Amino acid sequence: MFAFTKESEKKIETILAKYPEERKMSALLPFLTLTQRQEGWVSPEAMVEIGKRLDVSPAYVQSVCSFYTMYFQYPAGKYIIRFCHNISCYLNGSDSLLDYLSEKLNVEVGGTTEDKKFTLIKEECLAECSAAPVMRVNDDYHVNLTKESIDKIIDSLK
Amino acid sequence: MTKILFKDIDVEGLTTLKVYQKLGGYSSLKKAFSMKPEEVLNEVKNSGLRGRGGAGFPTGLKWSFLAKDSFPRYFACNADESEPGTCKDRILLEKNPHLLIEGLIVSSYACLIETGYIYFRGEFQDVADLMDEAIAEAYKKGYLGKNIMGSGFNFDLYTHLGAGAYICGEESALLNSLTGMRGEPRSKPPFPAVQGLYDKPTVINNVETVCAVPWIVNEGSEAYKSIGTEKSTGTKLVSVSGHVNKPANVEIDLGTPVSKIIEMCGGMRDGNKLKAFIPGGSSVPMLGIEHIDVPYDYESLKEAGSMLGSGALIVMDETTNIVEATMRLAYFYMHESCGKCTPCREGTRWLYQMLGEVLNRRGSPETVKTLQDACDNMAMKTFCPLADAAVAPVVSSIELFPEDYESFFAEASATAG
Numbered sequence: 001m002f003a004f005t006k007e008s009e010k011k012i013e014t015i016l017a018k019y020p021e022e023r024k025m026s027a028l029l030p031f032l033t034l035t036q037r038q039e040g041w042v043s044p045e046a047m048v049e050i051g052k053r054l055d056v057s058p059a060y061v062q063s064v065c066s067f068y069t070m071y072f073q074y075p076a077g078k079y080i081i082r083f084c085h086n087i088s089c090y091l092n093g094s095d096s097l098l099d100y101l102s103e104k105l106n107v108e109v110g111g112t113t114e115d116k117k118f119t120l121i122k123e124e125c126l127a128e129c130s131a132a133p134v135m136r137v138n139d140d141y142h143v144n145l146t147k148e149s150i151d152k153i154i155d156s157l158k
Numbered sequence: 159m160t161k162i163l164f165k166d167i168d169v170e171g172l173t174t175l176k177v178y179q180k181l182g183g184y185s186s187l188k189k190a191f192s193m194k195p196e197e198v199l200n201e202v203k204n205s206g207l208r209g210r211g212g213a214g215f216p217t218g219l220k221w222s223f224l225a226k227d228s229f230p231r232y233f234a235c236n237a238d239e240s241e242p243g244t245c246k247d248r249i250l251l252e253k254n255p256h257l258l259i260e261g262l263i264v265s266s267y268a269c270l271i272e273t274g275y276i277y278f279r280g281e282f283q284d285v286a287d288l289m290d291e292a293i294a295e296a297y298k299k300g301y302l303g304k305n306i307m308g309s310g311f312n313f314d315l316y317t318h319l320g321a322g323a324y325i326c327g328e329e330s331a332l333l334n335s336l337t338g339m340r341g342e343p344r345s346k347p348p349f350p351a352v353q354g355l356y357d358k359p360t361v362i363n364n365v366e367t368v369c370a371v372p373w374i375v376n377e378g379s380e381a382y383k384s385i386g387t388e389k390s391t392g393t394k395l396v397s398v399s400g401h402v403n404k405p406a407n408v409e410i411d412l413g414t415p416v417s418k419i420i421e422m423c424g425g426m427r428d429g430n431k432l433k434a435f436i437p438g439g440s441s442v443p444m445l446g447i448e449h450i451d452v453p454y455d456y457e458s459l460k461e462a463g464s465m466l467g468s469g470a471l472i473v474m475d476e477t478t479n480i481v482e483a484t485m486r487l488a489y490f491y492m493h494e495s496c497g498k499c500t501p502c503r504e505g506t507r508w509l510y511q512m513l514g515e516v517l518n519r520r521g522s523p524e525t526v527k528t529l530q531d532a533c534d535n536m537a538m539k540t541f542c543p544l545a546d547a548a549v550a551p552v553v554s555s556i557e558l559f560p561e562d563y564e565s566f567f568a569e570a571s572a573t574a575g
Contacts, residue, residue, distance in 0.1 A: 018275075018316040023356055028338035029321055033280070054338070067340040067496075069322035070280045082281070087242045087440055087472055088399035090486050124324065124490050125242040126281055129399035129470065130406050139283045 002045035077119035088129035186372035191309040198268035205379035206391035211364030223351035233274035242440035243470030246395035247365040255292035261368035280321040324494035343542035386412035390455035401475035430475035438467020441547030443554035491548035502545035505536035
């Protein structure tokens with residue numbers, strides 16, 4: 001069963017107020033994001049609920065959900081690590097750092113650790129190129145990464 | 159160098175309305191409201207300001223294309239910064255959110271628009287939250303909402319986040335995404351100025367473009383035109399990354415030589431020699447060392463065989479494996495192709511696979527020919543320019559560094575033992 005929490009319901013009001021009433025489908029991405037923040041992923045049950053709220057079919061919700069890379073259609077880790085490997089980070093040695101992190105967490109790139117704490121994802125440019133290499137852990141950016149700073153960041157996460 | 163966008167960028171507390179206003183922030187509102195909307199529009203038109211997102215289209219002209227007598231109209235500010243190498247909008251959003259709000263109010267006044275959305279890429283949750291705070295402050299102060307400063311002008315501004323899709327930086331894909339759809343580009347025409355968000359006339363401008371508007375209104379278009387070159391007026395933020403000693407976002411007068419920009423960033427890393435640079439983000443052709451002194455402006459970079467694009471200068475020194483770097487970019491476009499158009503969906507995958515062939519020493523001159531042929535069959539054959547962007551690094555790297563490709567051919571490596 002899926003239900004929005006009280007806190008999420010409050011946010012839903014704020015979201016819906018942004019768009020013309022007859023265009024409430026605009027709230028689809030914000031609703032998906034809100035769901036993922038609440039649950040850690042977007043389940044089929046959640047898609048049914050979102051569809052009801054916005055007068056679209058669950059299949060439509062899924063077609064949109066599957067287009068965007070930030071939504072998980074399976075339970076992901078508590079911490080989502082998006083590690084940039086594209087050009088500016090690549091030129092600054094991101095490959096070896098990503099290998100290091102993958103080994104440190106004992107998880108393959110794209111996977112989730114057994115304790116469900118970390119999901120490690122290879123990211124395509126996070127727009128902090130002048131401070132490469134860069135990774136994003138949940139909402140937080142970490143820049144100018146080194147092995148030492150990665151250790152520090154990961155070890156501080158409970 | 160003139161400082162327009164970065165004038166106060168390092169002032170502590172700039173994200174708050176109080177500090178921003180103390181430094182002269184929101185002063186362009188009074189000036190704009192004392193003018194007629196079309197006078198503001200003409201001022202921007204006359205300034206020569208061009209779109210800073212990538213295409214470089216004249217901003218005032220874009221505004222003047224709005225369908226006449228069709229209301230409501232919308233403003234969609236493009237904060238979907240995702241072009242590899244580009245990080246100039248993020249710094250503006252992070253450090254000076256009120257500048258964008260001020261720019262959006264004035265621009266919307268000029269375009270008779272009463273509702274605006276800032277479309278952030280999903281990864282920008284942190285700066286979007288900061289923007290929400292700034293917007294709340296601006297409402298409280300009466301800079302947003304009904305009858306702003308007694309002018310009779312109403313303007314509401316909202317933030318909206320994407321969720322991971324480079325393609326949503328393309329304007330028609332952005333509008334689809336904002337409507338609650340998959341971020342697939344639309345066929346044009348109709349252009350957004352006629353049929354944009356909710357099928358209404360819509361202006362879409364990049365963050366940096368909008369942020370230049372308050373200065374133009376305050377100081378006048380002639381002052382803006384006096385900076386830069388004749389056709390590339392004003393200043394430009396350049397995101398410098400890669401093999402320089404101090405990678406940074408810098409504000410330059412358009413027309414500043416690339417060599418000077420590299421110098422501003424501490425010169426080449428470890429004193430190494432420059433091999434190649436990409437002047438305008440991953441979507442434009444790379445250039446070699448012979449172009450090191452090319453003036454950084456729209457015309458000169460075009461003449462040199464590339465483009466100014468989003469203003470991301472990616473510097474690669476002599477240690478760079480060009481085939482591998484190109485393959486990294488090819489991976490990006492393969493990953494980000496939305497899949498709507500066949501030449502792009504299939505082509506980007508082919509480019510990646512064939513570059514892999516070369517890199518794994520299974521290639522031959524035939525492979526490179528096939529690569530070039532695939533590029534020919536992708537460019538200009540799709541709804542949006544993503545396919546054109548994908549071929550730019552491939553075609554230019556083959557042209558500039560054929561010997562790098564040859565060194566990986568199966569035969570060459572066999573002789574090399």
